[in-house]
Amino acid sequence: MASSLLSILLLVALSSPPWVVLAADDDGTTHLHFFMHDIVVGSNPTAVQVVKGPATAGSIVPGLAFGDTMVIDDALTETSSPTSAAVGRAQGFYMMSSQSGLVLMVCANLLLTSGDHNGSTLAVVGRDDVAADVRELSVVGGTGKFRMATGYVLWKTSSMSGPDATVELDVHVRTATATGTGAIDGGGSITTGASSGAAAKWVGAGWVSACVVAVVVAVVGSGVW
Numbered sequence: 001m002a003s004s005l006l007s008i009l010l011l012v013a014l015s016s017p018p019w020v021v022l023a024a025d026d027d028g029t030t031h032l033h034f035f036m037h038d039i040v041v042g043s044n045p046t047a048v049q050v051v052k053g054p055a056t057a058g059s060i061v062p063g064l065a066f067g068d069t070m071v072i073d074d075a076l077t078e079t080s081s082p083t084s085a086a087v088g089r090a091q092g093f094y095m096m097s098s099q100s101g102l103v104l105m106v107c108a109n110l111l112l113t114s115g116d117h118n119g120s121t122l123a124v125v126g127r128d129d130v131a132a133d134v135r136e137l138s139v140v141g142g143t144g145k146f147r148m149a150t151g152y153v154l155w156k157t158s159s160m161s162g163p164d165a166t167v168e169l170d171v172h173v174r175t176a177t178a179t180g181t182g183a184i185d186g187g188g189s190i191t192t193g194a195s196s197g198a199a200a201k202w203v204g205a206g207w208v209s210a211c212v213v214a215v216v217v218a219v220v221g222s223g224v225w
Helices: 002-015 206-220
Strands: 021-025 030-038 047-051 069-077 086-096 103-112 121-129 135-143 150-161 164-174 190-193
Touching: 030 086, 069 103, 121 150, 135 164
Parallel strands: 021 190
Antiparallel strands: 030 069, 030 164, 047 069, 069 086, 086 103, 103 121, 121 135, 135 150, 150 164
């Protein structure tokens, strides 16, 4: 009987919308996790060079020069696959900002277009030392659900194909009111930061799906990135 009930509940849960609140952080931090696809070559690039710095014989990387600037409108997706569900766009620019190493200055708005954060943005600014495995950039503001946000982004190159790159973004952010508003992660789920430590619940499927989840839990136990 328990096995049959579990099967039914799992079927209902899996057929519900993917946006689900899994946890709540006591400090009001919202966690988002997704991937950015920076496409430089091909017929539909998402990164276009608008400034070319003066090339010198001592350039750190052939073909790249101090001052090179790219404008981006990169896709944000749930997983590292570019064909996975879209969650937003990264719109802004990055430039070669060091004369002695492969370092970028990044300035971009992360526009979220899916789930509970549809239409909200996060402003990200920081130093991207491409030689480092993980880089930390600052969240300096936001709009919508993330108005007056502060926090940081852990920035990691996931893969490269020629000058094209897929970058993993692990975002940790708080708003002025420290209230949880849900977060997209790379598995298509949402986590939320709420100062009250609110109980888990479905965002899209309503209270019925929330009960289903509760019962299931109880039963089971530029190429330069």
